[in-house]
Amino acid sequence: MNRKIAAVAAIATVLVASACSSSSSSDSGSKSSEVLSKDGKGKKITVWLMDDAQKQWNEVVEAAKTQFKNETGADVEIQWQTWSNYTTKVDTALLSDNAPDAIEIGNTQAAKYIDAESFVDLTSVKSKFDNSDKWLDSLAASGQSADHSKTYAVPYYAGARVMIYRKDLFEAAGVTQAPTTLAELKTALDKVKAANAGTANFSALYLPGKNWYSAVSFGAGSFGVDGVIAKSSGDKWTSTLTDPKFIEGISTWNDLQKAYSVGGTTVDETDQDARMAQGNIAAIIGNGWEVGSVIDEKNGNPALKDKLATIALPGAAAGDPTPAFLGGSDLAVPAKAKNAGLGATFLQIFTNTAQQTALAKHAIPNAKNLVDAYKAADKANEATGNAAQGKTWFIPNSPLWSGSNETELKNALSAIAAGGDPATELKKVEAKVVGSLND
Amino acid sequence: MSDVLSPAPETRQPLPPVRKPKKSKETEVGRSSVMTWVWNVIALFVAVVMAFPIYWMIITTFKTNKDLISQDPTFWPSSFSLDSYKTIFDDASFLPALRSTLVLTVGAVVLGVAVGFLAAVAVARFNFRGRSFFIVTMLVVQMVPLIAILIPLFVVMNNAGMTGSLFGVILAYLVFTVPYVIWTLRSFIVNIPAELDEAAMVDGCTQWGAFFRIILPLTMPGLVTTAVYSWIQAWNEFIVASMLLSTSGNKSQTAMTWLTFYSSTPTRAADYGSQMAGGLLVSLPVIILFVFFQKKVSAGLTAGAVKG
Amino acid sequence: MSVTTNETVTRSDNQGPAPVKKPQRRGVFAGGQYIPYTLLLPAIVVLAGVLVYPIYKLIDLSFMNVNRFSFLAHPEKAKYIGFDGFSKVLGDDTFWEVVLRTVYFTAELVLLSMVLGMLLALLLNRVSAWVRVTFFTVMMFVWAIPALVNGQVFRWLFSSNSGVVDYIAYLLTGDESWKHYDWFADSTVGLYVVGASVVVWGALPFLVLGLYAALTQVPKELMEAAKLDGANSFQAFRHVTLPVIRPFLMISTALSFIWDFQVFAQIYSLRNSSPEDGYQTIGIYLYMHGVSSSQYSNGSVISIVMIVMMLAVLVYYIRQMLKIGANER
Structure with missing residues (x-):
């Protein structure tokens, strides 16, 4: 009996002791070697990238691998990832002793890991990265420390939402000129709606209730892009969700929804492409790639191929579109990586002008001077490129911002879409969304 | 399932407080065969309702874009397409993922049943100090929400150098298989009369001989049942495997993790047809296992527990 | 494991307050004091190995302020806050x-x-x-x-x-x-x-x-x-x-x-x-x-x-x- 207890206690002590001792010896790997290393003969580094790269710009990855091998002698093993459950995976990988040597993270996730010093400080070598002085502002900011003095993550690519609409339906309703202001948009949508009154379940502009990206865009349109959702002064975040200007923008979104969007109050935007392919939606707000998914051979309707067009979402005045959310990815070197120096070198090669220009055929590249290549690659890219170059908004860049805050916001917007009063619902959720940033 | 045609001896009348007891044998049989058909129809109806979501999954995998984008749902594909299955079989990580899952599951089942069986023997055949405590602890272990201990679990495994190894995940799975195995097998073993062991020993068997010749074979149905249960749990587990194997790259990702690659993400739409095809193909080994052991499972599921 | 000696061990000593009304254990394993513990050992080792630290950590964490990732990555930054965490969660x-x-x-x-x-x-x-x-x-x-x-x-x-x-x-x-x-x-x-x-x-x-x-x-x-x-x-x-x-x-x-x-x-x-x-x-x-x-x-x-x-x-x-x-x- 006693021996049993003693044995269990011994096991427990060993476990606890070993757990405590090793978890406190954290960032030993980062300072051992220089930040950029080319000494990779016979070594192999591990890199985590989203499988979007595998599916769309695999040749860019391959080219980077080859160049890296030539310059350092090291091999690269890419481990493809997906966004589902990625936060938990990164959380644990960054705590573990065999962290990858370079990883891709969403730009909304970066602050959390930068705050935790989980990444190698790249400030001293930033200038050695191509175009680092012309990186897209918002993307570059997401990879910096809170006071913007240090750089921990390198911009990879960006995405921006635009309006995707059915040229054929708009033209059939007598709208030949793409709308440039919100007022023109409403007039156009009225015509489209009237012309298709006979179509069951028709949405002239489909705005799902949980698409917080487009809803907040309207909020940012009237409030302004700085400090949207919450603004910081020092360490303290104050909510701007109940600012009259912001509510006004959300009401604009809600009015459009009431007038032109049918159904979808309790869903998010994930199935809007498939729904648009059904034929009873004339316009959606989505990422540039969603055009391809509406006309997808299998899940979409290939017949719509030449009937879709994209424009930046119109704003209050012509030439001043509603700001888009600037989504995107950053690349960083985990502090616990075994080959941190080589990892940084790989990122340097992977984001150099040549690779980024090649990537520009598929996504918005990381630097302002390369966006033109993106726009030139495809006619549909022009709107997204413009949206990314124009005013864009971003989440409160706090390490405490997480998926839960987004969910709270989505659900408040869904309640508004279902008939709730914007001011009341935003007031109700304000503490939940912003309060947790001040813990 | 040999006595299946024997008519049910009772009817389920909505219980009037006093029923006249005696009925002639003839009426009861005649009545029952009619009633059997009534019950058959009801059971088939329930089966159809239960099967409908599965049916929906299956036809989704065959649908072409014409059906997928139609306004009203179509109950039967207007034309069949094998594209979804092609996508799955063209995916180079499908088979390796299935293999990892298989290794994981077999490991978790064999280890879990073995470890649990030994403990069940101890609990069922011995009177020792701490027995009640042990039984209660096993129940409490089942109550610990797995997601709550994910991060600490990862820290333990990381310090033991077992993240990224399938063995670490197998150990983690024992947390939810072993208690169930102990609970179920205990009842089985209790029901084996101790006299049998003794008789065998009188006949010259050693203790371990008696153990292997008497207890093990008689517990077989229970072993099969718990094995199937553990199999399903381990086979379908996602979050622990995805996390503990996160740093090992794609070579040891499990089938469930692989399946998430087909759901929608911020950068692409979901391919539901392929996702469902993948889901079905991943479930197939479990279903085959069931068909194989069907009789033993349903008989064994409670054979011990009922007398517990 | 020695099989022959088990049977000679008397079962009653240090069995604690014996459950009087219950029959003695019988069957194969009658005897041996340590046998049940030996049989339990694998289960206990495995479950303890996998669970003891996480559960200890669970309790430990509940008295701390580890509510951001950086405190998890750098435990030295976190501190104990007694029952404040409980009153915060339960007060909501x-x-x-x-x-x-x-x-x-x-x-x-x-x-x-x-x-x-x-x-x-x-x-x-x-x-x-x-x-x-x-x-x-x-x-x-x-x-x-x-x-x-x-x-x-x-x-x-x-x-x-x-x-x-x-x-x-x-x-x-x-x-x-x-x-x-x-x-x-x-x-x-x-x-x-x-x-x-x-x-x-x-x-x-x-x-x-x-x-x-x-x-x-x-x-x-x-x-x-x-x-x-x-x-x-x-x-x-x-x-x-x-x-x-x-x-x-x-x-x-x-x-x-x-x-x-x-x-x-x-x-x-x-x-x-x-x-x-x-x-x-x-x-x-x-x-x-x-x-x-x-x-x-x-x-x-x-x-x-x-x-x-x-x-x-x-x-x-x-x-x-x-x-x-x-x-x-």
């Missing part, structure tokens, strides 16, 4: 709403799945062989589908856009408005009807198969004797069937309770990873406010409250099980 009205919702939902699920499981098992006892085989085959498919996929499939079935349930309702009633009925708009309907269907649907195979097997253990002669004694169907069920299947009923009710109380994957995927307030049962609340938002200390408090609540409910059950355990020795 939302938390109690979640607890209440969890209680209602669990009660509904356990009741529904046990009653349906029992009725279906009784039904299967009365049908033809081929019907039974058909039914079991369906059950096996249902059981084999990963929970990850379940919620997704039900989300489609109940979708307000081209959802097949709405369409069937329309076909049956001829009422166009059914075509776009939104099952998720009202969380009461969404959780207690749709959410409950997913969970119960997934839980039934285990219960029906088990309960059916349990029913086959009821001796036919006993049933007949009961009939002869003038018992009606209900009385026969109550006095003959129920006692026989009671142990399995208890185990499966307790397991259902544990599973349903913690339910997560089905509801989470049913709401496409962003469950509204009205869908948040404690498992989901824990995930959103503990794991996914890196509020590990808050999450630990929630987990501990969860375990305590389950224990409180299951105290009765544990005592029953121990009684059964005691009787059978």
Whole structure:
């Protein structure tokens, strides 16, 4: 009996002791070697990238691998990832002793890991990265420390939402000129709606209730892009969700929804492409790639191929579109990586002008001077490129911002879409969304 | 399932407080065969309702874009397409993922049943100090929400150098298989009369001989049942495997993790047809296992527990 | 392990206060003091190895302020805050709403799945062989589908856009408005009807198969004797069937309770990873406010409250099980 207890206690002590001792010896790997290393003969580094790269710009990855091998002698093993459950995976990988040597993270996730010093400080070598002085502002900011003095993550690519609409339906309703202001948009949508009154379940502009990206865009349109959702002064975040200007923008979104969007109050935007392919939606707000998914051979309707067009979402005045959310990815070197120096070198090669220009055929590249290549690659890219170059908004860049805050916001917007009063619902959720940033 | 045609001896009348007891044998049989058909129809109806979501999954995998984008749902594909299955079989990580899952599951089942069986023997055949405590602890272990201990679990495994190894995940799975195995097998073993062991020993068997010749074979149905249960749990587990194997790259990702690659993400739409095809193909080994052991499972599921 | 010596060991010394009324252990392993511990050892080592530290950590975290990732990565930054974490989590009205919702939902699920499981098992006892085989085959498919996929499939079935349930309702009633009925708009309907269907649907195979097997253990002669004694169907069920299947009923009710109380994957995927307030049962609340938002200390408090609540409910059950355990020795 006693021996049993003693044995269990011994096991427990060993476990606890070993757990405590090793978890406190954290960032030993980062300072051992220089930040950029080319000494990779016979070594192999591990890199985590989203499988979007595998599916769309695999040749860019391959080219980077080859160049890296030539310059350092090291091999690269890419481990493809997906966004589902990625936060938990990164959380644990960054705590573990065999962290990858370079990883891709969403730009909304970066602050959390930068705050935790989980990444190698790249400030001293930033200038050695191509175009680092012309990186897209918002993307570059997401990879910096809170006071913007240090750089921990390198911009990879960006995405921006635009309006995707059915040229054929708009033209059939007598709208030949793409709308440039919100007022023109409403007039156009009225015509489209009237012309298709006979179509069951028709949405002239489909705005799902949980698409917080487009809803907040309207909020940012009237409030302004700085400090949207919450603004910081020092360490303290104050909510701007109940600012009259912001509510006004959300009401604009809600009015459009009431007038032109049918159904979808309790869903998010994930199935809007498939729904648009059904034929009873004339316009959606989505990422540039969603055009391809509406006309997808299998899940979409290939017949719509030449009937879709994209424009930046119109704003209050012509030439001043509603700001888009600037989504995107950053690349960083985990502090616990075994080959941190080589990892940084790989990122340097992977984001150099040549690779980024090649990537520009598929996504918005990381630097302002390369966006033109993106726009030139495809006619549909022009709107997204413009949206990314124009005013864009971003989440409160706090390490405490997480998926839960987004969910709270989505659900408040869904309640508004279902008939709730914007001011009341935003007031109700304000503490939940912003309060947790001040813990 | 040999006595299946024997008519049910009772009817389920909505219980009037006093029923006249005696009925002639003839009426009861005649009545029952009619009633059997009534019950058959009801059971088939329930089966159809239960099967409908599965049916929906299956036809989704065959649908072409014409059906997928139609306004009203179509109950039967207007034309069949094998594209979804092609996508799955063209995916180079499908088979390796299935293999990892298989290794994981077999490991978790064999280890879990073995470890649990030994403990069940101890609990069922011995009177020792701490027995009640042990039984209660096993129940409490089942109550610990797995997601709550994910991060600490990862820290333990990381310090033991077992993240990224399938063995670490197998150990983690024992947390939810072993208690169930102990609970179920205990009842089985209790029901084996101790006299049998003794008789065998009188006949010259050693203790371990008696153990292997008497207890093990008689517990077989229970072993099969718990094995199937553990199999399903381990086979379908996602979050622990995805996390503990996160740093090992794609070579040891499990089938469930692989399946998430087909759901929608911020950068692409979901391919539901392929996702469902993948889901079905991943479930197939479990279903085959069931068909194989069907009789033993349903008989064994409670054979011990009922007398517990 | 030496087999011969075991039998010579007298069993009574240092056995503690011997349970007097119970018979001595018999059978193969009569003797040997250390044998039971040897047999338990693998289970104890494995479970302790995997669980002791996490559970210790869970309790440790609940008294700390590790509510951001950087405190987890750098434990030296975190500090102990005593019961502040508890008072913060427990002082939140939302938390109690979640607890209440969890209680209602669990009660509904356990009741529904046990009653349906029992009725279906009784039904299967009365049908033809081929019907039974058909039914079991369906059950096996249902059981084999990963929970990850379940919620997704039900989300489609109940979708307000081209959802097949709405369409069937329309076909049956001829009422166009059914075509776009939104099952998720009202969380009461969404959780207690749709959410409950997913969970119960997934839980039934285990219960029906088990309960059916349990029913086959009821001796036919006993049933007949009961009939002869003038018992009606209900009385026969109550006095003959129920006692026989009671142990399995208890185990499966307790397991259902544990599973349903913690339910997560089905509801989470049913709401496409962003469950509204009205869908948040404690498992989901824990995930959103503990794991996914890196509020590990808050999450630990929630987990501990969860375990305590389950224990409180299951105290009765544990005592029953121990009684059964005691009787059978």
